[in-house]
Amino acid sequence: MSLYFRPIIQTDPKRTSGAVSLNGGPLWFDRVEPLERGVTHALMPALDLPGPLIDILRSPRGTPDLPADRAAIMGVLNVTPDSFSDGGRFTAPDAAxxxxxxxxxxxxDILDIGGESTRPGAAVVPEAEEISRTAPVIAALREAGVDVPISIDTRKAAVAEAALKAGATMLNDVSALTFDADMARVAASAGAPICLMHAQGAPETMQDSPHYDNVLLDVYDHLAARVAAAEAAGIARSRIILDPGIGFGKTQAHNLALIRNISLFHTLGCPILLGVSRKRFIGNIAGVDQAEDRASGSVSVALEGLRQGVQIIRAHDIEAHRQAFSLWRALHT
Structure with missing residues (x-):
């Protein structure tokens, strides 16, 4: 059976003698939780980890054009008629x-532009239509002088290629290269950073009674396998970002377990992206029906991601996240 190690992340400025810095930043850990299917282990000192794993956890983590000293905020721009939160609001190019x-x-810090909703129950959008929604907006943004990284949120190689030609600099594939076999070639050829997300099932059916033997370790194993597949296709690990896929084929209990233990994914040696903004489980817990009214709950969960060293937070309500993150950094750095 495989043994996994989850670092117990600390923010206190008074470090212990056995503390290890996480990714070269202000967060640290001096204990880890060994995890094994069907077995419970006591916590162990961080310095008892194998040397190569300590090196992975200590190494700075980032991608080109993103801030090295703080978590990046990825702004969501859905140019779709049916996204769960803002569908139809930004389909006109001027509005987008x-x-x-x-x-x-x-x-x-980043814009993530999507032309196909992947909300629960969403249907596949034809490639040509998805390209017509996204590529002109990306090109127009570049022509207007927008110079921040632009991510194309797509599962399709042709859409990704069109977006890259229009000025996108990053790929965000919610299928982790499993929907379109040609996506890996596009990513490798472009040399652009790519986010690989975990999802159980397709959007049409993913919320129909999702099941895991152990959601944390099952998602970890899947992402580890997708990193290996990406590397085999010629994508450098330094270009890979990982997303546990909150809400994609997961119950509320699954989502909470992943967020509570998200520091485990640091051992894969890639930046972590957390996307929880306005999602249904936040509304269920907070008693907020309308997605656009879930900014406070979204920020609360995002701050837990920061506490565990997540490098990218995907969000709709940018000002609310920016304010909260600025105060969090002032308290903890």
Whole structure:
């Protein structure tokens, strides 16, 4: 059976003698939780980890054009008629461009542009339609002088290629290269950073009674396998970002277990992206029906991601996240 190690992340400025810095930053850990299927282990000192694993956890983590000293905020721009939170609001190019500029002005470090909703129950959008929704907006943003990294949120190689030609600099594949076999070639050829996300099932059916033997370790194993597949296709590990896929084929209990233990994924040696913004489980817990009213709950969960060293937070409400993150950093750095 495989043995996994989850670092217990600390923020206190008074470090113990056995503390290890996480990714070269202010967060640290001096204990780890060994995890094994069907077995319970006591915590162990961090310095008892194998040397190569300590080196992975100590190494700075990042991708080109992203801040090295703080978590990046990825602003969500859905140019779709049916996304769960903002569907239909930014389908017109002028509206999309104005919203993108507003997000950058209030603190977005990256824009993530999607032309196909992957909410529960969503149907597949034809490639040509997805390209027509996304590539012109990306090109217009570049023509307007927008110079922040732009991510294309797509499962399809042709859409990714069109977006890259239009000025995108990053790929975000919620299928982790499993939907379109040609996506790996596009990513490797472009040399662009790519986010690989875990999802159980397709959007049409993923919330139909999702089941895991151990959600944390099952998601970890899947992402480890997808990193190996990406590397085999010529994508450098330094270009890979990982997302546990909150809400994608997961119950509320699954989501909470992943968020509580997200520090485990640092041992894969890639930046971690956490996307929880406005999701249904936040509304269920907080008693908020409308997605656009879930900013406070979204920020609360995002701060837990920061506490555990997550490098990228995907968000709709940029100003609320920026303010909260600024105060969090002032308290903890």
């Amino acid at each position: 461009i104005a919203h993108a500029k507003a997000m950058i002005a209030t603190g977005a």
